[in-house]
Amino acid sequence: MESTTMPPRGEVATDETANLISADKVIGAAVYNRQAEHLGSVHSLMLNKFNGRVAYAVMSFGGFLGIGESYHPLPWRVLTYDTRQDGYIVDLDRDRLKNAPSYTPATEADWLRDRDRIDAYYAMPSV
């Protein structure tokens, strides 16, 4: 699969290929819904220390959800990378995102408590 998605040499920046991207570039990347509406952006990434997988992308959806500045941790597998839009797609409707586990700048995440809630909400096994 890799060879078919690899563009000709020289077409991409040095901090990125068709398959690789710097964590610094994922953080801040745009997030859309299936209707290509801009939902927000990736605020931070939570990595599994041991297996090196991105476990959660913490999304910032402030404007779209109309609930002020809030952070929504989503299991990484909820996000689909879209090459056309050069961003991520989250196929969840507004209410589902609005009611999801979230925190605000004033109420920090408590990952020991929140992981189970997040995984259950999106019905995803932990990675």
Add this chain to the structure above:
Amino acid sequence: MESTTMPPRGEVATDETANLISADKVIGAAVYNRQAEHLGSVHSLMLNKFNGRVAYAVMSFGGFLGIGESYHPLPWRVLTYDTRQDGYIVDLDRDRLKNAPSYTPATEADWLRDRDRIDAYYAMPSV
């Protein structure tokens, strides 16, 4: 396994658990060799866009290798997280690191070219 490595609630910061760490904290984390000598730090992370795995940790080994500011992309699996030192261990000797594929601030990485060289040097399949 997860439950046995999970510390009691309240022992860790909210941006980290026993298993999870923010990408922002991995970037800048200390790297040691097996003799607990400080080699350098994690300069950046290259993620696989599609499967969400950390493919490469780009290390900064300037002082230790004595070759000035240089960046060495290492396959993620070469790094072992060490809870005692709260950093990563790379079990490679100085010459092996010094001769590895690297780039300097003046010679940017060319990932299309370098991935094969890096994987071959460390004899790791791509992720």
